[in-house]
Amino acid sequence: MLSQCGGGSPTAPQTITVVESTPVTTTPPTQTQIPGPATQPEVAPPTTPPVPAIPGTASVSVNVLGDTGWCGSPALGPIARLFERFDGEILLAGDLAYPSGTIEEFRNCFEPHFGRFKSRMRASPGNHDYVASPTADSYFNYFGDRAGPNRLGYYSFRAGEWTIFMLNSSVPIGRHSAQLAYVRDVMQQRPTRCTAAVLHHPFDSSGVNGPSPFLRDMWELIYNLNGDVVIAGHDHLYERHAPVDASQRRDDVRGIRQFTVGTGGAPLYNRVRAALNSELFIATYGMLRLKLDPASYEWQFMDMNGNVLDRGLNVCH
Numbered sequence: 001m002l003s004q005c006g007g008g009s010p011t012a013p014q015t016i017t018v019v020e021s022t023p024v025t026t027t028p029p030t031q032t033q034i035p036g037p038a039t040q041p042e043v044a045p046p047t048t049p050p051v052p053a054i055p056g057t058a059s060v061s062v063n064v065l066g067d068t069g070w071c072g073s074p075a076l077g078p079i080a081r082l083f084e085r086f087d088g089e090i091l092l093a094g095d096l097a098y099p100s101g102t103i104e105e106f107r108n109c110f111e112p113h114f115g116r117f118k119s120r121m122r123a124s125p126g127n128h129d130y131v132a133s134p135t136a137d138s139y140f141n142y143f144g145d146r147a148g149p150n151r152l153g154y155y156s157f158r159a160g161e162w163t164i165f166m167l168n169s170s171v172p173i174g175r176h177s178a179q180l181a182y183v184r185d186v187m188q189q190r191p192t193r194c195t196a197a198v199l200h201h202p203f204d205s206s207g208v209n210g211p212s213p214f215l216r217d218m219w220e221l222i223y224n225l226n227g228d229v230v231i232a233g234h235d236h237l238y239e240r241h242a243p244v245d246a247s248q249r250r251d252d253v254r255g256i257r258q259f260t261v262g263t264g265g266a267p268l269y270n271r272v273r274a275a276l277n278s279e280l281f282i283a284t285y286g287m288l289r290l291k292l293d294p295a296s297y298e299w300q301f302m303d304m305n306g307n308v309l310d311r312g313l314n315v316c317h
Helices: 076-085 103-120 137-147 178-189 213-224
Strands: 018-021 060-065 089-093 121-124 155-159 162-166 194-198 229-232 238-241 257-261 278-283 286-292 296-303 308-315
Touching: 060 076, 060 257, 076 103, 076 286, 089 103, 089 194, 089 229, 103 121, 103 137, 121 137, 121 162, 162 178, 178 213, 194 286, 194 296, 238 296, 238 308, 257 286, 257 296, 278 308
Parallel strands: 060 089, 089 121, 162 194, 194 229, 229 257
Antiparallel strands: 018 278, 060 286, 155 162, 238 257, 238 278, 286 296, 296 308
């Protein structure tokens, strides 16, 4: 059963840049739209002091985005150049060949720019990857082992000292699902201090697709087992959220921080609502780069030209 759909119509996207730093509010307004374009923001300072390195352990960096593979997008070439410029694995947060996830769309709209990086990729599917086939055949055929085992669309791997989950929010993911049981088993049986998850749908968003309440059980599980970061796509924007629990209450001690990075080339979205714990909203193409240290993480969101628009640091739980 597929989750709710999102994404624009297959017309040529326009590049816009909209930036707003959002204070926390208990009564978010609806249908609030930011005028644009706005000037480039100043880079935010780290949110916590630097964390000393742990002797004998290594740091790794990963690059994350979703909602790419849109034929004719002006972002595809520049983002490919970012992949050339920055090392590390590339984590894909779904909707990777528009509009229907056919094999022709993967070959024509994804492969020409990104195919040469496939050996660095870890893919997670989005709802558009299931349009042409209820089992996302073209997606799994294209990515092969880069999409995980058994054509489930969810799996995990180690990145340095971190556990990274690549989840599938277009198949059952709730309390009694096999996917939730898998995440619970990995986190309990092979725990690491730091944990992140990548999936397509955001738990909350200021974009047109809004929140995804069906993710509450998964969020609660990861929160209870001391997970740190969740990265999503689906809304074509960049948004950083404050750490929260499964009831969307801010929790700076144990809460999970969400990034939405649907900025890989599909037409950009403006803000249409105020997500309760949104800290920063930017509508521009680009990618999120995470430096994963053994006890902390640093983030940089850079536009498609490599300009850093947001950065910070947090300690793992």
